Amino acid sequence: MAGNSQILPRNSVAGPALGAVTATMCFLACLALGAVLSVNKAAHNWLTQATGAVTIQITDTENLTARDQLQAVERVLKRTRGIKTYEIIPEEKLIGLLEPWLGTGNVTADLPIPVMLDVSLNKEQRFNENGLRIELSAVAPGAKLDTHGRWRQNLERGVQTLRVLASLILILVTIATATVIIFATRAGLGTNKQTVEVLHLIGARDKFISRQFERQFLTLSLLSCAIGYVAAASIFHLLFTLMTDMEDMQFYLLLLSVPVLSILMTWLIIRNFVIRTLAKAL
Amino acid sequence: MIRFENVSLRYDNNTDVLQDINFELKPGSFHFLTGSSGAGKTSLLKLIFLAGKPSGGKVFLFNQDSARLPRAALPEIRRRIGVVFQEFRLLDHLTIYENVSLPLRVCNIKETQYRSNILELMNWVGLGDRINAFPTTLSGGEQQRAAIARAVVGRPNVIIADEPTGNVDTEIGMRLMRLFAELNKQGTTILIATHDKQLWEGSPYPRLHLEQGSLVPTYGEY
Ligand SMILES: Nc1ncnc2c1ncn2[C@@H]1O[C@H](COP(=O)(O)OP(=O)(O)OP(=O)(O)O)[C@@H](O)[C@H]1O
Numbered sequence: 245m246a247g248n249s250q251i252l253p254r255n256s257v258a259g260p261a262l263g264a265v266t267a268t269m270c271f272l273a274c275l276a277l278g279a280v281l282s283v284n285k286a287a288h289n290w291l292t293q294a295t296g297a298v299t300i301q302i303t304d305t306e307n308l309t310a311r312d313q314l315q316a317v318e319r320v321l322k323r324t325r326g327i328k329t330y331e332i333i334p335e336e337k338l339i340g341l342l343e344p345w346l347g348t349g350n351v352t353a354d355l356p357i358p359v360m361l362d363v364s365l366n367k368e369q370r371f372n373e374n375g376l377r378i379e380l381s382a383v384a385p386g387a388k389l390d391t392h393g394r395w396r397q398n399l400e401r402g403v404q405t406l407r408v409l410a411s412l413i414l415i416l417v418t419i420a421t422a423t424v425i426i427f428a429t430r431a432g433l434g435t436n437k438q439t440v441e442v443l444h445l446i447g448a449r450d451k452f453i454s455r456q457f458e459r460q461f462l463t464l465s466l467l468s469c470a471i472g473y474v475a476a477a478s479i480f481h482l483l484f485t486l487m488t489d490m491e492d493m494q495f496y497l498l499l500l501s502v503p504v505l506s507i508l509m510t511w512l513i514i515r516n517f518v519i520r521t522l523a524k525a526l
Numbered sequence: 527m528i529r530f531e532n533v534s535l536r537y538d539n540n541t542d543v544l545q546d547i548n549f550e551l552k553p554g555s556f557h558f559l560t561g562s563s564g565a566g567k568t569s570l571l572k573l574i575f576l577a578g579k580p581s582g583g584k585v586f587l588f589n590q591d592s593a594r595l596p597r598a599a600l601p602e603i604r605r606r607i608g609v610v611f612q613e614f615r616l617l618d619h620l621t622i623y624e625n626v627s628l629p630l631r632v633c634n635i636k637e638t639q640y641r642s643n644i645l646e647l648m649n650w651v652g653l654g655d656r657i658n659a660f661p662t663t664l665s666g667g668e669q670q671r672a673a674i675a676r677a678v679v680g681r682p683n684v685i686i687a688d689e690p691t692g693n694v695d696t697e698i699g700m701r702l703m704r705l706f707a708e709l710n711k712q713g714t715t716i717l718i719a720t721h722d723k724q725l726w727e728g729s730p731y732p733r734l735h736l737e738q739g740s741l742v743p744t745y746g747e748y
């Protein structure tokens with residue numbers, strides 16, 4: 245007898261089929277957004293580690309030995325902006341790195357061992373990679389700067405591609421969901437035509453009738469979006485347990501924007517469509 | 527209160543269902559609308575409860591031209607007119623209690639404010655023990671009384687009833703007539719469409735008689 249019971253017949257507007265579609269769409273959208281978020285973060289982590297340091301390798305040239313060039317390189321490094329410290333990797337350590345391939349004791353004095361410098365960068369200052377490369381080649385033709393630049397470019401390109409793909413998926417999922425909801429609303433208005441007519445004739449305003457539709461849709465989309473979100477979040481949670489440093493509250497909060505926006509979109513679409521249709525009714 | 531001026535009505539592009547209708551319902555009046563089946567009674571009533579617009583002429587409701595009412599003004603007008611539809615039009619998925627309280631719900635009135643009124647009204651129409659039943663489980667006469675209860679619950683200024691005694695025996699028919707007479711005494715303007723001669727014969731109320739879409743003079747007090 246509840247006076248607040250639904251006026252439209254249960255499931256006459258938004259049935260279980262629509263619920264399943266909404267849940268699936270929300271799940272897919274969460275996956276797409278979550279993939280971008282986590283790859284962004286992984287790439288960021290990797291890049292900050294990788295760009296915190298560069299190496300310089302100095303080899304003998306025809307008329308200069310590596311040792312000869314070292315002083316010039318050091319002078320350049322000292323006056324270059326963005327460099328925090330540098331350290332010459334001791335020869336024993338380099339030999340130690342080579343021995344597994346060449347065998348102990350086989351690294352002889354006449355084997356040309358390059359001089360390696362570990363340079364750590366100061367993150368607050370801009371580091372001009374190309375400027376340093378040019379200066380080095382001027383004073384030390386055997387010096388080679390390795391900034392992992394190609395790695396970084398590849399990585400960034402990969403992340404970018406994924407972003408575009410995910411945006412595409414999000415757009416498609418949004419369009420598909422909106423279309424499904426519009427069709428469901430139209431069908432719901434059709435099945436409830438008689439009820440709507442009676443409501444109009446006893447003095448209901450369009451807004452009141454629209455609210456009945458919104459209510460049924462929103463109850464359903466709240467439930468199905470929750471299912472889609474929880475399903476996607478659980479998958480990410482499982483993935484993150486395999487990776488360290490990846491899981492945080494912020495991720496799940498950002499992911500929450502998918503169900504929130506999707507419910508908001510559903511609501512706006514229904515309201516608009518129903519009010520517009522009713523305006524042409526009795 | 528309600529005035530028809532040279533009203534005609536045509537469905538689609540067929541012949542006129544109503545032609546040159548002129549009459550006025552004064553506040554507090556009680557009229558019958560008679561005529562054989564197909565004469566156009568329901569069509570005329572629809573123009574009053576705003577389920578249609580005249581093809582020609584003017585219908586004035588509470589001194590406003592119905593054709594010129596903005597859409598936003600329709601609900602207020604309809605709330606002042608209680609309608610008993612010929613085919614009842616109860617909502618089958620709602621209980622009798624919910625059906626009867628619907629006109630109040632659409633006005634956003636809280637249940638606590640109307641609950642006891644509805645129960646009283648349901649007793650009055652003899653449905654006090656059927657409040658939680660669904661319309662399809664009720665007899666024709668019971669549905670008719672539920673429809674009447676829904677029409678009067680919002681205390682409208684005007685009650686339009688289309689064959690309100692069509693599905694009940696003479697005795698119940700007379701009881702329902704006394705109900706309308708009672709409401710009329712309280713000031714409600716009433717118009718009852720019927721082709722049941724027994725209903726209006728011997729009653730003191732004037733009669734509008736439709737024949738093939740036109741009002742024809744009746745003898746007596748009209
Ligand atoms: N929606 C409609 N479209 C087309 N023609 C209609 C429509 N409604 C009614 N008519 C026609 O208008 C005429 C009058 O119908 P109406 O329902 O007004 O008669 P009535 O006097 O109420 O009859 P009854 O006593 O059987 O209820 C009929 O010939 C009917 O076929």
Ligand SMILES: [Mg+2]
Pocket residue numbers: 567568569612688
């Ligand atoms: Mg009729």
